[in-house]
Amino acid sequence: SATLGILGGGQLAQMLALAAVPLGVRVVVLEPDPLAPAQVCAEHLLAPYNDPAGLARLAECDAVTLEFENVSVEALSWLAGRVPLRPAGELLHLSKHRTREKEALRRAGAATAPFVSIESESDLEGALEKVGGRGVLKTSELGYDGKGQVRVSTAAELLPAWNALGRRACVLEGWVEFAREVSLGVARNAQGQLAYGGLIENIHVSGVLRRSLYLPGDTARAAPEPQARRLARSVAENWELEGLLTLEFFELPSGKLIVNEVAPRVHNSGHLTQDGGGLSQFEAQVRAALNWPLQDFAPKLPCVMVNILGWPEGQEPDWQAILKLEGTRLHLYGKAHQPGRKLGHVNLVAREPAELLEKLAVLETLIPQ
Ligand code: ATP
Ligand code: MG
Ligand code: MG
Incomplete structure (x- = not known):
């Protein structure tokens, strides 16, 4: 063993x-x-x-x-x-730093938002115009859940934003008017065998993932999936991935995908693979890390994941009702409550998309926020 x-x-x-x-x-x-x-x-x-x-x-x-x-x-x-x-140190070196990551994505043939690297005050000069006049300043390292980011809509806001981020190395990204946010996981073992997750649709609230949805057989929603797979394959092979990597995409109104960022591991948007009837993203990463045979890890059934964040006073989720709603699976991580902290998620699975969306409307009322 x-x-x-x-x-x-x-x-x-x-x-x-x-x-x-x-x-x-x-x-x-x-x-x-x-x-x-x-x-x-x-x-x-x-x-x-x-x-x-x-x-x-x-x-x-x-x-x-x-x-x-x-x-x-x-x-x-x-x-x-x-x-x-697995993944190797070189890949981690790239993916922990936003500017290096974007440069490496472009080398692998994936488009990103326009960006300017900000390392000193003089880099701020003309930077907002270069990225299209409106953007978001992000610390190059350590940001997650939208922390370490400030939105900037006029050049005068840029210096205060950089000061607020502690004048650390940052990247200024152009604002992207996306039609949707989607993500896709790819696993690759040391023999070069590839496997993919499905194209998952994500809704963020205040920079934090709220909900992820997967509807197999919905051809309109899945339209960019072949494009996402091509990009995932290109990144995985170009970066010599051994392990699992998740790409977060912005889908433009034209249908073109640009990469927002990557995570060199399982991803919050892939949690619905635990209950969607296929291989889970977690098993896929375990297999890839051990250089075992892989299988695609797209869910087989319509499913949705809703995150449970630490709730404000008086807005605790209705646990009994969540457990009673047919098709739900509760996943709590055993973490102490803190407002805004990711404490768990609920996966909801149904046979048909219409049934899933109907039950999702009920589930959303049971998890306020
Ligand atoms: P995590 O790692 O938890 O996904 P993060 O802190 O690395 O989050 P990002 O993924 O960079 O943050 O941004 C969080 C969200 O903010 C995005 O999913 C998107 O909704 C919005 N966002 C970020 N950058 C842009 C942009 N350039 N244009 C439009 N929206 C953006
Ligand atoms: Mg991130
Ligand atoms: Mg992100």
Whole structure:
């Protein structure tokens, strides 16, 4: 039986570990938080991500993967010399930095929003015009859930925005008037075998994913899927992916896809694969990391995922009603409540799209926010 190491012990590691169990794969996570979600189902190395003893234990595994890409270069290269690290350090180096990522996406043939790299105050000069007069300034590193971003609609707002972000290395992106946001996962093993997830439609509220929807057989919604797969394949092969990678796209009104960003791992928008009747994205990452055979991981049934965020006073989800609604599956991560924090999600599955959308309307009323 195989052992898989994971850098990070949050909810993604928890769900990777849960997917590993039926495959007979033991999971070891390196994670400094004693209450981290993955500790309920994995061997927990309670130490910082760069802890020598923790890394040494991970190096004894058959392969190491991650749920969290902001690990130090030193730790990654130490691991890479001793154990198959999937995805590899070079790919992580790209994907943890927005400017490097966009440049590498373009080299792989994928379009991105126009952007200007901001490293000093003089880079702000004329930058907004270069990206089309309206944009969003994002820290190059460490941002997630829309944190570390400021929208900018006039040149005068640019310097205050950069100051508000601590004058750190940033990227100024042109504002994209997208028709939809969609995402697609791709897995590739060390033999070069590829597998894809479905094209999932995402709704964000205040920069945070609220809902992801997948309707197999809806030809209008799936129209950009072949394009998304081509781009995913091109990025996966160009970056020599070993593991799983998720691309977030903006779909333009013309139907053209441009890449917003990538995550070198399973993604919140793919959580509906747990209950949609196909292989889950978590099993796909486990298999890819171990260089096992892959299968596509698109859901077989219409399904939707609704995130559960820490609620404001008096707006707790109606748990009993959620559990009673036919077709729902509740996934809670065991994290302490904090307003706005991702605490879990509900997957809803139905036989027919119309039935799914009807039940979704009910589910939305049970999860306020
Ligand atoms: P996460 O990693 O959690 O997905 P993040 O902090 O990396 O989030 P982004 O994906 O860059 O953030 O942005 C969050 C959301 O903000 C996007 O999904 C989109 O809805 C909106 N957004 C970001 N950049 C742009 C842009 N250039 N034009 C229009 N909308 C944007
Ligand atoms: Mg991101
Ligand atoms: Mg994003």
